[in-house]
Amino acid sequence: MKDHIDYDVSGFVKAQGSKLVNGEGREFLFRGVGFGSWLLPEGYMWLFPDQGDRPRRIEQMIRDLIGEEKAKQFWEHYYQKHTSEADIRQIAEEGFNSVRVPINARFLLDEEETSLFKEQHLQIIDQIIEWCRTHRLYVILDLHGAPGGQTGTNIDDSENDQPELFMDERNRRLTIEIWHMLAERYKDEWIVAGYDLLNEPLPNWFSAYNSMVMPLYQDIVNAIRKVDNRHMIILEGVHWATDWSIFTNKLDDNLMLQFHKYWNNPDTESIQVYLDKRVEWNVPIFMGEGGENNKEWYAGAFRLFEDHEISWNFWTWKKMGKGNSPCRVKTPNQWQQLVDYLQGGAKPDVVTAERILWEYLDNLSFDHCVYYPYVVRALFRRPQTHIPAIFYGYRGEGVSFSIANRTSEHVGFRINDGVDIRFVESEREMVNFQHSKGEPWQIDERLYVLLAPGDWLAYDMQVAPYSSPTLYTIHLWVSAFGENGSIAITVDGDLVGVAEVYGQTWNKVQPELGFSLDSGQHTIVLKAEKNPVRIEWFEVISKGPVPLG
Template structure:
């Protein structure tokens, strides 16, 4: 990772993303969801309100408008604070992607909103202090670009593409932001539209999406010649069929990745586009899954020199984000009422719960989950699923008799066996369940390699989980680990230096069914 430097602008250099000094960037970032654009699932409002305007209505119904206004003012101060940015920097992240709701920074008559813009300015100042770049992400465009809760669309339709007034306001919004930040090198780029036109809309409005991207590019370049422009594909940023030409030389293409196999075939269309168009590519949003999926997916991206951004930093009662807000007593009553399953709490009772919730949103009150960060960074201590071996040419021995698993890493020349029933389910946390497991089967002499990073030097212990009785040999950077006397447990003979290392597992005592490795300080 290259530490953020603000001497010059992040920009595209052919198909590479580079900083102002021309150094290639391997981005590792964090998504700031739910702060300027709340989403219902991040509040565990299952069966309740999902969009920002619906959540705002819920709060005002509970406690009245004056107290609701104060709630949101305090929420903006505590949900993302400087302590959060400092922690991201300490963990090794180099940028944040800020999800912006248009109506937080611009009024209905296209006037800038000082209070909302001050929040963006404050975040930029914090990121300057802690050496992170900022990507400005228009998550909720005027009228809505998706027609779902995630863009705060007022009528559940992508009216950005249906009403020319919304199109003009979106152009005015990006012109205003580009004019405001044109000299700000902490701002890395402009992410024009988040996940536009999903599902059937991807076909109906494909030409309109390409057209508004061109218009936004022209408007931005009229006031800002320097910042990187980022274009997302349609259908949750997975369909890149509109990208047939280069609209701006200083641009980058973005895809998102959720609930799909973490393997090369799943990203091949994006790799092909990078080669064809000569532009850098970026996985700007991914997560909401299990630790094994994180480890493999982010290994996949980095082995293919794709920068990434994890989604999101903080949610209520979660195991899939670094920060989990512990819900206060009484929050479940509000959730049940919002879902129509319980009576409405009194205004005073609800106000007490909301006040407690705000206090619990502070970083020092959250339950921090280092295992989530360790999985995406492949940082010790961590679990390495057998199928998380590296994707580069040196990642496996590629035996002739391999029997790849159809639909998952089937281009890697390694025997992978699914041990669950039916077909693998890549959705959410099911990937990590024992019933949904995988094994890598190694014949004698076969090997696979994994990447791991140590924050500090030290002796390591590696526990190998196998599906049979044959245990492999294990080595780190070519140095064999010593069996401890306990089956499957190995130790490094000498301390290992801080930094990134290769861990090789070789079948030497007969065919080996490898399930996982756990790496921990010795």
């Protein structure tokens, strides 16, 4: 259990102008993680092909392999193993203050219709709420897969690859009933921060239904407000939550707008439309899903959100076989047999299939996962984190950077700042960084900043809460631009040393300097002196505890 109190997590959350405030009226931001693939299993997090890309297909495979009764046992264990109190404890200890719980309507609805909702599954949500209250993490309830599907894709467990939420009145009514039920059940739970009404409705190819989203939102809000006037309403735009053109009228006074950000530039230009809407409507905004990339992108993107006072939620906490989430589920032995079977290969016998699946359940437990602290360090920009120089602060000239002469040449990134950003290989052709969804934004092009004498860039760092004072130094990957140069290094306004830069070949420079940092935010400034210098990245490296006495 955490040995400190998170004072942000206290009382009902509400929107107050463009800010979030807690029950004591204190302003704060959500800094959280999402539980992708828990209550709505997603095939890509199981390393499955398209034939197993959504819950209903995964469920059918498991029934086919081990039978109906053992399949029911599997899922009972799955829901308990995937996200447990151990996960919640670790999330809280890392300094996150919230979690987003994606829910599939089929997880809640009783398909045998003996009653409308599955009480035993609602109790799983009750349990996560209880753990989050204990460990002081706000809970955002997210209807990730609405009845019939709001996207018509695998991510909402669509049956026919159509957005049947908007095509069948019964699905619409069920969606409203789900939210009325959840609001009635949790109306007095202050640890529940808000209701995220629909995840990523209607990709562009189903935009013919866009006009139906806001009326549905309004009907859901009306149903919620009949029983619950205290919880915040969270609305997502269309087309993976990126298109806010549907937001033409405010539906509620306690409202937050949500966008998602994947695989594109972590710069202010890419989110300007959301910043403008925040000003227009005077409401808080939320980056409710972002991740699935590399730690360098995280170090830039999540600092972008912090500097613009945008709440954020990382996607996702745990998945199989990947190193870009905090928790990696180990791939079971013979897992490939399941993949092959889904693709038309041989069917494993019952004994083999059961062994593989139960090994997977065992691997799901937090204590059996591989934990990657570097992912969390990148999100919070904590030492030791590799920080590309292009990800200096986002709070504008005079605060996050200062340059004497603005460049008119750029590589399509942070173009409004005027900082000279270039490719390491001068002969490379310019590329388009605006990747499509599904393709990681990589820094393979190796960008650097070119600073003239007197130019400086500022980088905010976070030292974990309740950390003991520690000595640090800085390593830089740099080269001169012509004559030998130097870089003055300032920490929280104090000059701590100078890094000498010799030659035009890229080299790691490790200046003889040391400085102490305690928990909280700190600012590192890199300033060019004497001659122009090129900086590709730097790291803040721990040298151990501050000596006593």
